[in-house]
Amino acid sequence: MEKIANPKQKEKKKNSLSIGMLLLKVRTFVVLAILLIVFSFIAPNFTNKESIILIIKHVALYGLLGIGMTLVIITGGIDLSVGSIVGLSAMISGGLIYEGLALPIFGVKIYFNVPIIIILTLISGVIIGLINGIVITKFKVTPFITTLGMLYIARGLALLRSNGATFPDLTGKAELGNTGFQFLGQGTILGIPVAIWIFAIISLIAAFLLKKTPLGWHIYATGGNENAAKLSGILTDRVKLFVYAFSGLCAAFVGLIAASQLTAAQPATGESWELSAIAASVLGGTSMMGGVGTIGGAVIGALIIGVINDGMVMSGVSEFWQQVIRGSVIIIAVIVDQVQRNMEAKMALEQKNA
Amino acid sequence: MEENLNIKESNNVCLLAKNIVKIFPGTKALDNVTFKVYKGKVNALIGENGAGKSTLMKILAGIERPTEGKLFLDNKEIELRSPIDAEKNGIGMIHQEINFFPDLTIEQNMFMGVEEKKNSILVNRKTQKEKCNKILAELGHPFDVEKKMGELSVGQQQIVEIARHLLQPNLKILIMDEPTSSLTVAEVSILFKLINRLKERGISIIYISHRLEEIMEISDYITVLRDGEKVAEDLTKNVNISWIISNMVGSEKQYKKREKNFDIKTENILEVENLSLKKNNNNFVLKDISLKLKRGEILGIYGLLGSGRTELLECIMGVNTKFTGSIKLEGKFIKIKNIAQQIKNGFAMVPEDRQKDGLIQTLNIAKNISLSSLNRFSKFGILRNKEEDLNIDKMINSLRIKLADKSLPILSLSGGNQQKVIIGKDLLTMPKVLLLDEPTRGIDVAAKSDVYEIIDNLAKEGISIIVVSSELEEILNISDRVVVFSNGRLTGEFVGNEITKEALVEASYKGLVNVN
Known part of the structure; x- marks a missing residue:
């Protein structure tokens, strides 16, 4: 009686299966490569240096949000408030430069220098994230609802800061010692935009944190x-506080960069960017069920979104079609992702039966 | 083998699965298995995990289709393409974990998907209720059909599930997969009475269980599978447990009786004094529990389901901190803040439900082992992979976890090896007190005796162990001392020759008599 079908055939099948798996695993790269090639043909200016730097600048914004979002989604949560935190951070930093901090009791206005303003803005991002985390862990409100509420609250605060107006000129004044804000969004180090440096450094920190620390x-x-995590002695509430705070920090960075790029702070900055962040995260293979996801994936996801967005604009695709295409890409990506997961589960099962 | 059975009996074969072969990619789950289901009898199917029981059941229930082989129902060949096909042919299956809608009533659950209709649109609740009442009364369990399913005990839910299958007028065969795995002793005897009623109606039962005593009690025929092949079948009255075990494992293999240490003279590690825990409705889940545990001792806790055994472990472990009373560790009072604190204090727990509370299914085998000790393996907040790997490998070797590669998903392991992974995770935290809640639930015989050996070795190394178990054999086999819980009270303590099945069972009902 034959015990196994035919060892050679089985081996062959296994090989083709593993090549298929490999292709599936690097599919995001493949998609990115295809997109780059297609757009470089359709849009003539797509491959010149300016366009590429522009695309990466946009990618840095979605990417930063996507990194924070990925950590949150891995814990099984979601952070819908990041877009609003971007707007609020832009308004906080813009206001501090443009108007300073008014202290009516003393009848004075304090102007901080730019590094202090950046730090204050980042701290406020972290605090908003912590508030999200506290509501979720202590009051047991689901992440979706908590951050949906914070989406409105933070946007409202951003609008309140200036009564809906824009802080128009953030160049600062030499006599007040608050010049140099543009450096974040417009400056370069070694010929590479500062925003990209920030994106790269935060990606590396987050990736290191995920894989190399408890x-x-x-x-x-x-x-x-x-x-099971709780029974293993993990303080899951603290873990959640951390990820929401980190997401708030990432959003504050984005707010700073966005305001700096425009040299102006607009309260509507970052509207619906949380959706791009979620899309980047999901495109990168993060599971909305939690427990699965990587920073590398989120970075590539953000690249894909950036390339699609700017590529379509440069190729003259209509604004309306852009939305249809963007949506389709996200859904298809998740379908492919589930196919891969099913295959992996099947292979794990085979291991068990073998 | 088949010829050995009485030829006349074969006239009473209701379902015949002939020369069934089932090949999954990379493995042969069933190899030329012929399985007979006798009419109106309980046909037990046994084998270790991975022997092919579940696959065979799934084929009979229409969930999987055989690669080769044929099915005959009442001598007519049938083909089962789906569970609906199976149902049409009068074959129903009760899964180990019953799926139901906890917020719907008994009646709504029973008619889910097969609703009685009025004017072919509206649900006819009245007829449904009448039918429900009738069937439940016939079964001898006239529940209030308006009751929500979630309010029933597991045993009652199972009765409803059985009743649901009886809605089908032509039910011929009922497959029961580990029906007793979460039932109390009392509920098991109720289930057995029910099974006998079904037999009287001419319904054939296919009964799968790991509990051999039960199979000896309830079944009429036994079929043993091993590694996808049928190795033995016989009338139950012709065989005994050691026959079953020897056929299951291939060679005569009884659980090794542990050499017990009834006279431990070491110091107390753990002292629980007057521990009480209240439910929301002010009833006691645990009342005035006091017990001591010595270094290197194995204390068994026996009791019915819901007697408070698991809850005691949860209090000690810091899962539930709302109890009153005191706990001393090595003579000093400890204040229990949370689980993480208790792990630092030297406690570790293997939970009852492996999938729900034990494993992180999305992580690989290695991380599931090291998870509780990651801080110990890091310096300045950064993991030292070498040290982590070293410790993981040490656990894999010392617990003899069988795996191809530790970076594979945790779910690629068999149940027994998954359980060893959880034990390994606990041991890496270097516990002084190890709490084991049903440590061998749902794992095969070979893995069971491995787990017993591990427990024995740990006790010899000086770790103190509390084992909660519903299996009398298990408690008898491994405990130095046994305490019995009943309805949240400690109703008996037994050492040495006092530990007998009869004594434990008797004590386990004591608390139910004078409630409050």
């Missing part, structure tokens, strides 16, 4: 199975 694995465990 906290990172606690993030995975919390999203993978919260009960």
Whole structure:
């Protein structure tokens, strides 16, 4: 009686299967490459240096949000408030430069220098994230609702800061010692825009954190199975506080960069960017169920979104079609992702039966 | 083998699965298996995990289709393309974990998907209720059909599930997969009475269980599978447990009886004093529990489901901190803040439900082992992979976890090896007290005896162990001392020769008599 079908045939099948798996695993790269090639043919200016730097600048914004979002989604949550935090951060930093901090009791206005303003803005981003985290962990409100509420609150605060107006000129004044804000969004180091440096450094920190520190694995465990994580001694509430704070920090960076790029702070900055962040995260293979996701994936996801957005604009695709295409790409990406996961699960099962 | 059985009996074969072969990619789950289901009898199917029981059941229930082989129902060949096909042919299956809608009533659950209709649109609740009442009364369990399913005990839910299958007028065969795995002793005897009623109606039962005593009690025929092949079948009255075990494992293999240490003279590690825990409705889940645990001792806790055993472990472990009373570790009072604190204090727990509370399914095998100790393996907040790997490998070797590669997903392991991974995770935290809640639930015989050996070795190394178990054999086998819980009270303590099945069972009902 034949015990196994035919060893050679099986081997062959296994090989083709693993090549298929490999292709599936690097598919985001493949998609990115295809997009780049297609657009370089359709849009003539697509490949020149200016366009590429422009695209990457946009990517840095979505990407930064996507990194924070990925950590949150890995814990099984979601952060809908990041777009509004971007707007609020832009208004906080813009206001501090343009108007200074008014202290009516003393009848004075304090103007800080730019590094202090940046730090204050980042701190406020972290605080908003922490508030999200506290509501979610202490008051047991679901992340979706909590951050939906914060989406409105933060946007409202951003509008309140200036009564809806724009802070128009953020160049600062030499006599007040608050010049140099444009450096974040417009400056370069070694010929590479500062925004891209920030994006790269935060990506590396987040990736290192996820894979090389206990906290990172606690993030995975919390999203993978919260009960089991708790029984393993993981303080899951603290883990959640951290990821929402980190997401708030990323959003504050984006707010600073966006305001600096325009040399102006608009309260509507970052509207609906949370959706691009979620899309970047999901395109990069993060599972909305929690427990699965990588920073590398989120970065590539953000690249894909940036390339599609700017590529379509440069190729003259209508604004309306752009939205249809963007939506389709996200859905298809998730379908392919599930196919891959099913295949992996099947292979794991085979391991078990073998 | 088949010829050995009485030829006349074969006239009473209701379902015949002939020469069934099932090949999954890379593995042969069933190899030329012929399985007979006798009419109006309980046909037990046994085998270790991975022997092919589940696959065979799925084929009979229309969930999987055989690669080769044929099915005959009452001597007519049938083909089952889906569970609906199986149902049409009068074959129903009750899964190990019953799926139901906890917020709907008994009646709504029973008629889910097969609603009685009025004017072919509206649901006819009245007829449904009448039918429900009738069937439940016939079964001897006239529940209030308006009751929500979620309010029933597991045993009652199972009865409703059985009743649901009886809605089908032509039910011939009922497959039961581990029906008793979460039932109390009392509920098991109710289930057995029910099974006998079904037999009287001429319904054939296919009964799968790991509990051999139960199979000896309830079944009429036994079929043993091993590695996808049928290795033995016989009338139950002709065989005994060691026959079953030897056929299951291939060679005569009884659980090794642990050498017990009834006279431990070491110091107390853990002292629980007057521990009480209240439910929201002010009833006691645990009342005035006091017990001591010595270094290197294995304390068994026996009791019915819901007697408070698991809750005690949860209090000690810091899962539930709302109890009153005191806990001393090595003679000093400890204040229990949370689980993380308790792990630092030297406690570790293997939970009852592996999938729900034990494993992180999205992480690989290695991380599931090291998860609780990651901080120990890091310096300045950064993981030292070498040290982590070293410790993981040490656990894999010492617990003999069988795996191809530790970076594979945790779910690629068999149940027994998954359980060892959880034990390994606990041991890496270097516990002084190890709490095991049903440590061998749902794992095969070979893995079971491995787990017993591991527990024994740990006790010899000086770790103190509390084992909660519903299996009398298990408690008898491994405990130095046994305490019995009943309805949240400690109703008996037994050492040495006092530990007998009868004594434990008797004590386990004591608390139910004078409630408050």
